Amino acid sequence: MIPKKSNVFLFQASPDPGSARSSSFEQAIAPGNSTLHVCATLETLNVLIKRANENSGLLIVVVGYERATEGKDDHMWELATSAVAQIRNSNLHDAFVVLWSASESADAVKRSFWQRNGANMITESLDSVRSVLTTIETQLSGTGPLSTCPYCQIELPFYSLRIHMPLFHIQQGNKPGLCALCKFTHPKLAVHMSEAHDPSQSHKSKRQPVFSLVVARRPLDGKFLMVDEVCSWGWWLPGGGVDIGESLANAALRETLEEAGVDVELKGILRVEYTPSPHSSQSRLRVIYYAEPKDLTPPKCIPNYESAGACWVSLEQLKLLHLRGDEPIKWFQYVADGGAIWPLSILATERENCVFVANPF
Secondary structure: OOOOOEEEEEEEOOOOOOOHHHHHHHHHOOOOOOEEEEEOOHHHHHHHHHHHHHOOOEEEEEEEOOOOOOOOOOHHHHHHHHHHHHHHHOOOOOOEEEEEOHHHHOOHHHHHHHHHOOOOEEEOOHHHHHHHHHHHHHHHHOOOOEEEOOOOOOEEEHHHHHHHHHHHHOOOOOOOEEEOOOOEEEOOHHHHHHHHHOOOOHHHHHOOOEEEEEEEEOOOOOOEEEEEOHHHOOEEOOEEEOOOOOOHHHHHHHHHHHHHOOOEEEEEEEEEEEEOOOOHHHOEEEEEEEEEEOOOOOOOOOOOOOOOEEEEEOHHHHOOOOEOOOHHHHHHHHHHOOOOOEOHHHOOOOOOOOOOOOOOO
16 A cells, blocks of 8 residues: 555654754754654653554654763653664554764664664764655655565555665665566666666665775774665775776765765875686676865765764774775775875876876885
């Protein structure tokens, strides 16, 4: 059954649920076709969610929470975790849960905790919450043949489902499903719908084995930029495949902006890697860049096909995170120890002029 409308619930884990913070949320979020419910207690939240679910509405639950000062009892943490657990234990697989919190969104370890416990999105930005509400509302008026989500079994128009899957199920593994346009069951339906039926993503199916990775460090505090990969693969460096006709440097900038939401300036090159193969089409080239952010814009927090989100991470936090591989540990430590960063000019096209670089040895 296609949902008729979306219902937005705000539960503020606070000694004063009617605080100025809650009021600012109500003023900033004005859902078009949605109904906003402000819940003062867990009991009220539970009753209203059950009622909305019976009416076949899309459910968006925003849990507001800020961590207590170090050393103080944090009773509000128990309220917030109970609210998220209550939603997930109710088998509401198609509910979208937002943790609205400055203290949690800026910490990769805390973000990972909330994701493991059922939050779809962790953010401190009301603009991002508003953007998600607008995106979810578009699902109710999407186009294309009806399609079934392989994760939560909700029925949505085809192009709405393409938005729904990464937003609601970004950390779940790939699942097979029937493409309503191709009339064929694909082993990774979400990937297929993105690459085959989304013009902005179609370039990914035509890439060469050439990759740009970025080690980005924030001078303000020495933290490094990391991306929370899709399908619970773990935290990783921003970067990815280079499009045909695209430069390695432009690919590094594009991938960092797409995956992490941060506009960086490339400062140098850490290493150029070439892995030959007896099959020419399978030889790999990777360039690992060093970069710094252009401004203090916070990393992305809205899940999509690129990533579940991103965060600035300290060296100490790395050992507490599930990593996709150990390369971030090696490169972050290398940069922190003052390892050599080579000029960007060492990588050039054949037609570029020779640029003088002083002998570093």
